[in-house]
Amino acid sequence: MSRIDRRFAALKATHRTGLIPFVTAGDPSPQHMVALMHALVDAGADLIELGVPFSDPMADGPVIQHASERAIAKGVGLNEVLGWVAAFRQRDTDTPIVLMGYLNPVEIHGYARFALEAVQAGVDGVLLVDCPLEEAAVLKPLRDAGLQQILLAAPTTAPARMAQLCGSAEGFLYYVSFAGITGAAHLSTGDIAVRVADIRARASAPVAVGFGIRDATSAKAIAGFADAVVIGSALVERLAGAMDAEEITARTRTFLAPIRAALDAH
Amino acid sequence: MSKIVDFNAYPDAQGRFGNYGGSYVAETLMAPLAELTEAYLRLRDDPGFIAELDRDLKHYVGRPSPIYHAERLSRHVGGARILFKREDLNHTGAHKINNTVGQALVAKRMGKPRIIAETGAGQHGVASATVAARLGLKCVVYMGAVDIERQKINVYRMKLLGAEVVPVTSGSKTLKDALNEAMRDWVTNVADTFYIIGTVAGPHPYPLMVRDFNAIVGREARAQMLEEYGRLPDVLTACVGGGSNAIGLFHAFLNDADVRIVGAEAAGLGLATGHHAASLAAGRPGVLHGNRTYVLCDDNGQITETHSISAGLDYPGVGPEHAFLKDVGRAEYVGITDDEAMEAFHLLARQEGILAALESSHAVAQAIKLAREMPKDGIVLCNLSGRGDKDVHTIAAREGVQV
Numbered sequence: 001m002s003r004i005d006r007r008f009a010a011l012k013a014t015h016r017t018g019l020i021p022f023v024t025a026g027d028p029s030p031q032h033m034v035a036l037m038h039a040l041v042d043a044g045a046d047l048i049e050l051g052v053p054f055s056d057p058m059a060d061g062p063v064i065q066h067a068s069e070r071a072i073a074k075g076v077g078l079n080e081v082l083g084w085v086a087a088f089r090q091r092d093t094d095t096p097i098v099l100m101g102y103l104n105p106v107e108i109h110g111y112a113r114f115a116l117e118a119v120q121a122g123v124d125g126v127l128l129v130d131c132p133l134e135e136a137a138v139l140k141p142l143r144d145a146g147l148q149q150i151l152l153a154a155p156t157t158a159p160a161r162m163a164q165l166c167g168s169a170e171g172f173l174y175y176v177s178f179a180g181i182t183g184a185a186h187l188s189t190g191d192i193a194v195r196v197a198d199i200r201a202r203a204s205a206p207v208a209v210g211f212g213i214r215d216a217t218s219a220k221a222i223a224g225f226a227d228a229v230v231i232g233s234a235l236v237e238r239l240a241g242a243m244d245a246e247e248i249t250a251r252t253r254t255f256l257a258p259i260r261a262a263l264d265a266h
Numbered sequence: 267m268s269k270i271v272d273f274n275a276y277p278d279a280q281g282r283f284g285n286y287g288g289s290y291v292a293e294t295l296m297a298p299l300a301e302l303t304e305a306y307l308r309l310r311d312d313p314g315f316i317a318e319l320d321r322d323l324k325h326y327v328g329r330p331s332p333i334y335h336a337e338r339l340s341r342h343v344g345g346a347r348i349l350f351k352r353e354d355l356n357h358t359g360a361h362k363i364n365n366t367v368g369q370a371l372v373a374k375r376m377g378k379p380r381i382i383a384e385t386g387a388g389q390h391g392v393a394s395a396t397v398a399a400r401l402g403l404k405c406v407v408y409m410g411a412v413d414i415e416r417q418k419i420n421v422y423r424m425k426l427l428g429a430e431v432v433p434v435t436s437g438s439k440t441l442k443d444a445l446n447e448a449m450r451d452w453v454t455n456v457a458d459t460f461y462i463i464g465t466v467a468g469p470h471p472y473p474l475m476v477r478d479f480n481a482i483v484g485r486e487a488r489a490q491m492l493e494e495y496g497r498l499p500d501v502l503t504a505c506v507g508g509g510s511n512a513i514g515l516f517h518a519f520l521n522d523a524d525v526r527i528v529g530a531e532a533a534g535l536g537l538a539t540g541h542h543a544a545s546l547a548a549g550r551p552g553v554l555h556g557n558r559t560y561v562l563c564d565d566n567g568q569i570t571e572t573h574s575i576s577a578g579l580d581y582p583g584v585g586p587e588h589a590f591l592k593d594v595g596r597a598e599y600v601g602i603t604d605d606e607a608m609e610a611f612h613l614l615a616r617q618e619g620i621l622a623a624l625e626s627s628h629a630v631a632q633a634i635k636l637a638r639e640m641p642k643d644g645i646v647l648c649n650l651s652g653r654g655d656k657d658v659h660t661i662a663a664r665e666g667v668q669v
Contacts (some may be wrong), residue, residue: 055437055568056554058449059292065436077566103290103553105567130290130553134280152293156456161296179294180454 003124004096004148004171007046008206008227017263018228019219020208021235021256022049022100024067025084026076028242033084035245039252041095044260049127049230052081052101059129061183063233067240078109082121089122098125098150098171103138111138115145125150125171133168153199155179155191166203172228173203177211183233187212189221196225216262223266231259271594273520276587281470281557284593286586289469291556295449298456303471305376310478315371322367323482326400327357329364330486333494333647339617345637346644349499350620351487351515353651360623360652361480361511362393366462368479370397373460380404380455383462384448386413386441386507387578387625388420389652390464395429405429408447410440413577420656438571441507441581445555465508466585469556473585480514487647488518499647501526501636505628506599507543507579509588511651520596529588530632532574533601543572545584546592546599554583560592575604575660576624578652602628610634611654611661623652624660 001009011018021040026033040048053068053076060068085097099118106114106128118126125148131139132152139149148171153162156179165173177192178184192209199207209222210230219229238255242248276283281303289299309315323329331352340348353361366383373381381403385391391407398405407424411433414421424431437443445468452461463472466480491498502519504512506529519525534542542548545560552561554569562570562582574580591597602610607624610631614620622630626649633648640646654661662669 053568055563056442056446058446058555059294059453061450062436069437072566072568077568079566104561104563104569107552107558108550108563108565108567129292130556132289132291132293132296134296135288135290154292154294154297156294156297158297158300176292176294179456181450184454 002148002171003094004047007096008172011046011227017223017226017266018046018208019044019256019260019263020047020049020228020230021045022051022230022232023239024051024053024064024071024236025081026053026071026074027067027236028239028248030074030076030080032245032248034087036248036252037084037088038091039249040256041092043253043256045095045256046228047096047098049098049100049232050081050085052078052099052105054102054105057102059181061181061233063183063237067236078105078114082117082123085123086121096124097122098127099123100127101129103128103131111141115141115147118147119145123147127152127174133164150174152176155195162199163202166199169203169205172206172208173199174230175199175207175209177209180211182211184212187218192222193225216258219259220262220266223263229263271596273596276590277470277474281474283587283590285551286558286589287470287473288558289556290553290558291469292453294453294456295469298452299469299471306372306471306475309372309375315375319368319371322371323364327363327367328355329482331355333487333490336618339614340637342613342617343634343637346500346640346642346646348633348637349645349647350650351483351647353483353511353649354620354622354626354653358393358396359655360389360393361483361514362390362464363396364482364514365464365476365479365510366390366393366397369460369462369475370401370403373403373462374401376460378458378460380406380459381462382406382408382448382451382459383464384408384441384444385464386444386580387576388413388417388424388656389578391429391431392420392423392427394462395424395427398429399427406451407431408434408444408451410434410438410444412439413441416660417577417656419659441577442555442569442583465510466513466587467508467555467557467559467583473557473587476510477513477517477587480510481517483511483514483649484516484518487515491647495645498522498525499645500640501528502647503528503530503629503632503636504649505530505579505625505651506546506584506588507532507581507625508583509585511649513585513587515649516597527597528632528636529597529599530602530628531599532576532579532628533603534573536603537601541573542601543574543580543582544601545582546588547601551589557586559583559586559589575607575664576628578623578625579628600632602631606631608664620650621654622650623654624657626651
C-alpha cells in the first residue's frame, strides 16, 4: 500500500475529509521551503501538492503563474524541488507528497532519471497537468518506479471517458470543480456534488476536489461530498512576500487553521 | 533518405507525426478538442464545406496567388532562377488568411458565436479579426505586450475590424505567452468559443487542420510549376516560426523525393549567441503548447526567451510536422540572421519593387543563398508569405530613420 493510499484509508477510518494544500516550490522563499512544508503539516495538511515551476503554465491563473515566475527567477528547478522533498522526509515519513506541474521539465530531466530520483527523494505521486491518459505511455518509467499518476477529471469530461478515468485512477482522482484556470472563483456546489457522487460510485480511488476553493466556507461546502479538498491559489496568494520562516509559518497557520476546523466540524 | 515514407499518411488518428504532435493538454480541453476533431474530420470531406471554402478563397482572399519569376534579382544573384509564390498578394497581406477563412467556416458550422486568437506579428490577429467581421462573430485577440509595442499598425487594424486586443503581460510578453492566455480563455469559455490557432502547432487537430488550410499554397504552386515551367522546382524554401506558411508550401511536394526542401528559421543575432528563435536548428525535443516538438528550453525544462527581428518568427517551439520532417531527413532547417534578413529585404525592394514582410525576408535570404550555389537552369521556389507594410516602422527604427 502506497503512502497516499494509507493516508486516504486513515482519513476514511476516522471519517475525516482530507486537506491538500498546494504551494509552488520555491515560493515565497527557496531557503524556507522545507520549513513551509512542515508548517503545512503542522497546520493540518494530510497530503502536500508541490508545484514544480514551469515557464508556460497553461492551466494556471495569474496567482500561480506569478509564483512560478518568481521561483524560476530564483533558479528553482526539479533538482531543487527533489532536494527539498528529501530534506522534508528526514523528519516526516508519513505525509504523502505529490509533485504537480507540466510535462516539459520532466521530459527534459529524463523520465527514467526523474523516476529514480523522485522515489529516492520520497515523492509519492505526480500530477502532470498536460499529460492526459492518452499520452501517459511516456510515464511508464515513473509508474514502474512506484510513483502514482494522479489523474484529473473535469466538468467537460464525457461519460465514456469518465468511466475510463475512474477505471485508471490511482492514489486519488482530482476533480476540477469548473471549466477554467486555477484561482478563478465560480463554484457551484450543487453541480459539483452530483458529478463527484457519480465519480465516487464508479472509482475505487478517493476523489479530491480542487479549483476555486479559497476559505473555510467553500471548503466546508465541498467536504460534504468529497474525500479531500485542494487549496492552491488562495494559499499561494497569502504566502506571497513572506520572507522569513516565522512569517511563513504564521501565515500558513492563520490561513489553514480555520479550514482544518471547518473540515473537522463537518 | 533511407526509406520511402508516404507523407500523406501523417498525422495518425492520435495526431502524431512519428514521435511528435499528440494532445498534451489539461483534462478540461480534451472534450472540446474531441468535438473539434470530430467536426473537422467530417467537414474535411463534406462537398458543401469544400465548395464554400473554395468560393471564399477565390472571391474573398483572391486566390490563386501567382508564381512570379524574379528575373532581376536572379540575375543579380547570378545563379538559379528564383521564383516567388506571392502569398503577400492575398487579402490582408499574408498566407494567414487561408487558415482563418477555413477555421471561421468550421466555427460557423459548429455554431460558435465567439472566436479567440493569439498573434505575434499581428498578421494572424488581423486575419482572424477580418473573418470574424465578415461572419459577424465576436473576436478577441491575445497579443504579447512586447509585440503590441512593435506592431502598432496591426493592433490598430484589428481594432478597426472590430476585434478586442488583449495585451498579455505574463512571461516574455510575446507570442508564446499570448498562446498560453488564449488557451486559458478557451478553457474558461469552451461552450461558446472557437479558438483559431494561427500556426501548425498546438494540440491535435490543429497541426492537421492548419496545415490542410494552408496546403492550398503548395497545391497551387505545384500545378503552376507544371503548367508554366513544365517541371517541378529543384528546391523549395520558406521561413519557419511556427511553420504554417512553410508546411503550406512544402506539403504538396513531400512525396516528390527529388524536390529538396529547406526551411529558414530565425537565427536572430546568430545561433552561437543564444539570441535566436531557431527551435529546429538549435533546440531539442520537448512538450509545449499541447504537442511534442522541438523547443528552445534550458536544462530545467523552462522555455527560453527567443529573439528575432521579426515578431512572427519569435516563437520557441515549431509545428510537430516540421520536427518529424527534420528527424526523417525529408527537410533541412537552417538559420538566417536578422542582418541577413534585412539585407534580403532591401535587395528585393530595390531589384523587384516588392517590400517583403520581415518573416518572409528570411526565406528570401535563404532563396538567394541556395540560388547562388546552383546552375542557371535550376529553380528555387520561395514562399513570399507576407508583405512588409506592417514592418516599415520597425525597419525605420532599426536604421535610425524618423518616419
